Amino acid sequence: MTAIDYFANTDTVHIATTRQNGGEVVTPIWSVVVDGVPYVRSGYGPDSKWYRRVQRAGRAAFVDGSERYPVTVENLDDEETNAKVDDAYKTKYAAQASSLKDIVSSQARAHTMQVTPQ
Template identity: 70%
Template sequence: MEHMAVIDYFTGTDTVHIATEMRDGGEVVTPIWAVVVDGVPYVRSAYGPQSKWYRRVQRTGRAAFVDGSQRYPVTVENLDDEAVIERVDEAYQAKYADQGSALRQVASPQVRGCTMRVNVR
């Protein structure tokens, strides 16, 4: 059931909120874009590996998505499958078509390697 709730959140919300753990145990909630391809949720760091939320999730391998009072704990898995990454590109382009330069940033070759599959815990 949690998986479907995350799918609904990702498909029905332009900007999702990812909660990542700081080294001191605190938490930071960051607004990001997210897409779903073939029933699988994906996120990508639009600012590449320099993004703080991305570095935190890479360090811990886990995060949570926050939708009001709902929390969805997840793990993340880095993608290196070019065919899937291309489909994620297409999903970003379809969902955020009206976002101009921000869309170009999230679909740029420099950040495509920062694509992650989201797995509901």
């Protein structure tokens, strides 16, 4: 499976971020792919520890069993793309409507990151 396939076809992806002491933490989050590019959001904005760690480092890895997908992340500040990311989340996670509202909220939209597999 390629990294793009992982982001597109896996309901809950697992992001591995590094603590300041060097320890690794793996956190389950949601992801989408828009026009062949993966995106993730922090549904809780800057309050999420994984989000703060990835912002500090600018990189992370996604873990799928024994597979690791190293990535860099870049904050997204593009309304047109953010609208497409909203639509992708609504489509992919439609069955989880009670949690979906958090990931398409204005707070979450402000914490959208483009993921670039390395």
